[in-house]
Amino acid sequence: MPKNPHKPFVIGVAGGSGSGKSTVTRQVVAAIGAENVAVVMQDDYYRDQSHMPPEERCNQNYDHPDAFDWPLMAQHLAALRKGEAIEMPVYDFAAHNRSRETITVKPAPVIVVEGLFALYDTKLRNTMSLKIYVDTASDVRFIRRLQRDISERGRSTESVVNQYLETVRPMHKQFIEPTKRNADVILPHGANGPAVDIITTKVMSLLSNGAQRG
Secondary structure: OOOOOOOEEEEEEEOOOOOHHHHHHHHHHHHHHHHHEEEOOOOOOOHHOOOOOHHHOOOOOOOOOOHEHHHHHHHHHHHHHHHEEEEEEEEEEOOEEEEEEEEEEEOOEEEEOOOOOOOOOHHHHOOOEEEEEEEOHHHHHHHHHHHHHHHHHHOEEEEHHHHHHHHHHHHHHHHHHHHHHHHHEEEEEEOHHHHHHHHHHHHHHHHHOOOOOO
């Protein structure tokens, strides 16, 4: 495969659970074009837990940085930056474990790294050309999480509320919200349409001028 003469433009999209990170990512992809964007979803890089019984998996803290497979994520991001395709893992939230499936992600001029801790790791941040934090009120984030986890992840209302109180809320305050200071751009009120438009216009301009850095 021929290598891209320019390093890809890497965008980090962080924020709390239910903040609107995925909406921002979708808007960026739609504006730039799916063929020009490789998306790395941190949610799919939870550690493999095949060695644990199902009941033990349920009790893990999935809102702590240690829940993620950082080495694999770094390896995959490095491969994409070198112009190599990756096999991104797929996480099964109902089973609290990785599925056997993978998704082929091809290299592209723009790479979006989306996740709770996208701006947490220094080495990961240093690969990014643009760092975005999606800032949304906690009550809105909780409602969105509740709706999503029940409809998409097979969770009960009680389990979502318990997880929010026991780990999601305290971990957000301890680990995720502080990464806001690492952002180049903070999007208030979630997926702020005008702000996303400005960002995508700027990225498209940089790409057209061959001004990628990373």
